[in-house]
Amino acid sequence: MSRTRLPSRFLRRAWTAYQRLVGWLIIRIEATKRGPRLIAASRRTRSVARKEVRQLRRDRLTMGFIVGVPAVQLLLFGYAIEQDVRHVPSALVDQSNTAVTRLLAGQLEATQTFDFVRRPADEASARALLERGEVRAVVVIPADFTRAYHRGRGAEVSILVDATDPTLARAVAASAEGLAERHNQRLERFTASAGEGSLRAPPRRNRFGVQPELIHPQFLEIAVLDLYNPELRTALFVVPALLGVILTTTMIMMTALALVRERERGTFEFLIATPVGRMELMAGKILPYIAIGFIQVLIVVVTGLVLFRVPIEGRLVDLAVASLVFIAANLTLGLVISATTSSQFQATQVSFFFFLPSVLLSGFMFPFESMPAPARWLGELLPLTHFIRLSRGILLRGSSLFDQPIELLAMALFTAAGFAAAARLFQKQLG
Amino acid sequence: MSNTPETVIEARGLTRRFGSLTAVDDLDLEVGRGEVFGFLGPNGAGKSTLIRMLVGLLAPTEGSAQVLGFTIPGQAESLRARLGYMTQRFSLYEDLSVEENLEFAAEIFGLPRRTRSERVERSLAEYGLHERRRQRPATLSGGWKQRLALAVATIHRPEILFLDEPTAGVDPDNRRRFWEKIFELAGDGATVLVSTHYMDEAIRCHRLCVMRQGRTAAVGAPEDLTRKLEGRVVQLVAEPVDDAIAELRTLDSVVSVTQLGHMVHVLLAPDAAGGAEAQAPELAARLRRAGLACTLAEPADPNLEDVFVALLEGETLGASGSEP
Numbered sequence: 001m002s003r004t005r006l007p008s009r010f011l012r013r014a015w016t017a018y019q020r021l022v023g024w025l026i027i028r029i030e031a032t033k034r035g036p037r038l039i040a041a042s043r044r045t046r047s048v049a050r051k052e053v054r055q056l057r058r059d060r061l062t063m064g065f066i067v068g069v070p071a072v073q074l075l076l077f078g079y080a081i082e083q084d085v086r087h088v089p090s091a092l093v094d095q096s097n098t099a100v101t102r103l104l105a106g107q108l109e110a111t112q113t114f115d116f117v118r119r120p121a122d123e124a125s126a127r128a129l130l131e132r133g134e135v136r137a138v139v140v141i142p143a144d145f146t147r148a149y150h151r152g153r154g155a156e157v158s159i160l161v162d163a164t165d166p167t168l169a170r171a172v173a174a175s176a177e178g179l180a181e182r183h184n185q186r187l188e189r190f191t192a193s194a195g196e197g198s199l200r201a202p203p204r205r206n207r208f209g210v211q212p213e214l215i216h217p218q219f220l221e222i223a224v225l226d227l228y229n230p231e232l233r234t235a236l237f238v239v240p241a242l243l244g245v246i247l248t249t250t251m252i253m254m255t256a257l258a259l260v261r262e263r264e265r266g267t268f269e270f271l272i273a274t275p276v277g278r279m280e281l282m283a284g285k286i287l288p289y290i291a292i293g294f295i296q297v298l299i300v301v302v303t304g305l306v307l308f309r310v311p312i313e314g315r316l317v318d319l320a321v322a323s324l325v326f327i328a329a330n331l332t333l334g335l336v337i338s339a340t341t342s343s344q345f346q347a348t349q350v351s352f353f354f355f356l357p358s359v360l361l362s363g364f365m366f367p368f369e370s371m372p373a374p375a376r377w378l379g380e381l382l383p384l385t386h387f388i389r390l391s392r393g394i395l396l397r398g399s400s401l402f403d404q405p406i407e408l409l410a411m412a413l414f415t416a417a418g419f420a421a422a423a424r425l426f427q428k429q430l431g
Numbered sequence: 432m433s434n435t436p437e438t439v440i441e442a443r444g445l446t447r448r449f450g451s452l453t454a455v456d457d458l459d460l461e462v463g464r465g466e467v468f469g470f471l472g473p474n475g476a477g478k479s480t481l482i483r484m485l486v487g488l489l490a491p492t493e494g495s496a497q498v499l500g501f502t503i504p505g506q507a508e509s510l511r512a513r514l515g516y517m518t519q520r521f522s523l524y525e526d527l528s529v530e531e532n533l534e535f536a537a538e539i540f541g542l543p544r545r546t547r548s549e550r551v552e553r554s555l556a557e558y559g560l561h562e563r564r565r566q567r568p569a570t571l572s573g574g575w576k577q578r579l580a581l582a583v584a585t586i587h588r589p590e591i592l593f594l595d596e597p598t599a600g601v602d603p604d605n606r607r608r609f610w611e612k613i614f615e616l617a618g619d620g621a622t623v624l625v626s627t628h629y630m631d632e633a634i635r636c637h638r639l640c641v642m643r644q645g646r647t648a649a650v651g652a653p654e655d656l657t658r659k660l661e662g663r664v665v666q667l668v669a670e671p672v673d674d675a676i677a678e679l680r681t682l683d684s685v686v687s688v689t690q691l692g693h694m695v696h697v698l699l700a701p702d703a704a705g706g707a708e709a710q711a712p713e714l715a716a717r718l719r720r721a722g723l724a725c726t727l728a729e730p731a732d733p734n735l736e737d738v739f740v741a742l743l744e745g746e747t748l749g750a751s752g753s754e755p
Contacts, residue, residue: 047535047538051527429504
């Protein structure tokens with residue numbers, strides 16, 4: 001009994017203390033010159049917000065969207081479009097055929113990337129299999145591999161990959177390179193002081209016996225090993241960006257519809273004939289959606305953590321601040337759309353007009369760096385681009401907001417411009 | 432009502448254009464405190480546009496208006512709490528209950544927290560909405576919706592109440608009650624501006640502005656307006672009625688012919704020689720010449736519909752009589 005009462009009593013005390021504080025603040029503000037007007041304005045804002053929440057709670061479809069959209073998108077992008085390549089049907093050409101090479105083949109299969117379904121005798125017949133599409137990758141272990149391996153002189157394995165699917169090629173390369181690295185590291189531990197360096201190898205994994213060229217993929221450029229996503233897991237990369245995409249779609253759409261809905265249902269005429277000010281009306285309309293935005297952030301981050309083991313390397317406060325500014329940017333854009341359109345249909349269309357470039361040019365779909373310059377310029381104008389950089393930094397690299405102040409500033413600028421535009425465009429007038 | 436105590440609305444040359452359409456055209460208006468002032472006119476006469484301009488929701492293209500001493504639309508915001516506006520189309524929240532709609536209005540009009548719930552309760556009681564307080568407007572019939580709309584529009588006790596066709600599509604009994612409410616509000620000191628196209632409602636107004644194509648066709652108390660048509664109305668009883676009406680309509684001295692039950696109601700042209708006294712036997716003779724039976728033909732009192740028709744026909748109803 002007492003254990004359950006303790007927190008509730010504490011909460012009640014905190015609540016009364018909070019109410020006292022608010023009451024005191026109100027009295028102090030009311031005493032100032034512009035105080036009474038300020039209080040009245042904030043009360044009207046609050047009643048608009050409260051009305052909006054009431055309506056939202058009764059709109060089951062929208063409520064479903066708020067929870068459903070993040071969940072479904074996360075599962076779709078996280079699982080269904082999971083780009084981790086596994087069980088690639090492969091051919092093994094082992095021309096050395098020793099205990100060492102058999103061990104290596106076993107290790108390659110253990111990565112789960114390769115399934116050695118065929119074992120042709122020579123490289124030529126293996127290539128034929130590749131051409132016919134019976135296998136997607138060929139691992140060739142040359143005859144002199146074992147000897148070179150024992151001498152510690154860059155034993156090479158070539159992997160031929162069907163690079164028509166770049167994702168597959170990338171994944172195969174990454175998996176093989178990862179194996180090579182782990183292999184070298186293990187040897188490093190055994191021959192701790194043996195160091196006779198190879199001339200050709202990059203310093204990173206070169207000091208000892210087995211050489212970095214152990215695996216030498218052909219047909220494709222070597223995928224650079226990502227320092228923060230060594231397994232190149234797509235989910236890691238996608239989830240922080242998806243957070244931004246989900247917020248963009250729901251936040252813009254909801255505010256775009258919020259004011260237009262009043263117009264379409266005719267309630268706008270009632271509303272603008274009341275003393276509620278333009279700014280109060282806009283603020284009251286936005287506030288509930290900021291809360292909803294945070295609910296979505298929570299859903300995405302928790303789901304990402306639980307289902308996809310997406311780490312939260314940085315501080316949650318930083319993520320919250322970045323999200324807040326980003327949500328505000330999207331909401332003001334929604335307000336601009338709301339102020340310039342006259343039906344929900346129009347508002348939806350304009351929102352979509354904005355979604356597509358957001359998704360394509362923000363670095364969510366394609367790496368930002370690989371886009372042509374004009375596309376990058378356009379991308380820089382989108383708040384999503386900046387948020388994705390921030391969220392990836394905070395969640396994956398553990399960076400703080402101040403490591404990327406430009407991104408936060410860009411979003412804040414967008415918000416200010418958006419709000420100014422909305423304030424200009426939105427009038428308490430008809431026709 | 433010509434001894435108006437205080438002018439609360441004054442408009443000069445008020446004009447509003449939508450593209451090439453002029454909805455309200457160079458309109459002058461004066462309304463005194465406590466008046467129930469009606470706007471009568473066909474659809475598209477500019478009633479709604481005029482009301483919206485006076486409420487400050489539409490900026491006039493030309494001209495200016497003063498409401499309670501404030502210039503519209505520039506100072507409209509400082510007036511909001513003193514005006515009530517009931518839109519032509521139902522404009523409350525269908526997904527909030529009756530009570531919640533009233534509460535929201537009370538909050539947004541800035542009623543102090545202490546009086547708010549008391550005021551909402553009183554409104555619910557006054558408009559008989561008590562048992563329906565939890566109902567959504569979507570489930571209310573037209574009459575109840577209008578009642579709710581009026582309750583919301585008056586929750587903050589406005590000094591001026593604008594009602595844009597408040598009783599369109601409402602049954603007679605509900606209309607009657609609605610008008611009782613309007614007079615109650617006026618009795619409490621509110622000025623009420625109401626647009627309508629029901630004659631029986633227009634005639635109840637203290638003063639009336641008949642609108643035609645965005646202009647004022649006539650302004651005055653209903654009885655003053657009808658008085659201007661005295662001596663121009665004849666009523667007849669003739670058989671067969673259809674033929675009689677057709678015959679009368681061919682005459683130059685006749686503006687309009689209406690059948691009222693067994694009677695045929697005839698509005699004479701302003702230049703018809705000798706007025707109703709002289710024209711009544713003339714018309715009877717004319718009908719008999721056409722082979723129709725005419726058992727009665729006598730001068731009659733003009734009604735508001737005659738005024739309306741005469742005005743629509745382009746008459747100005749002379750400046751004689753009692754303009755305020």
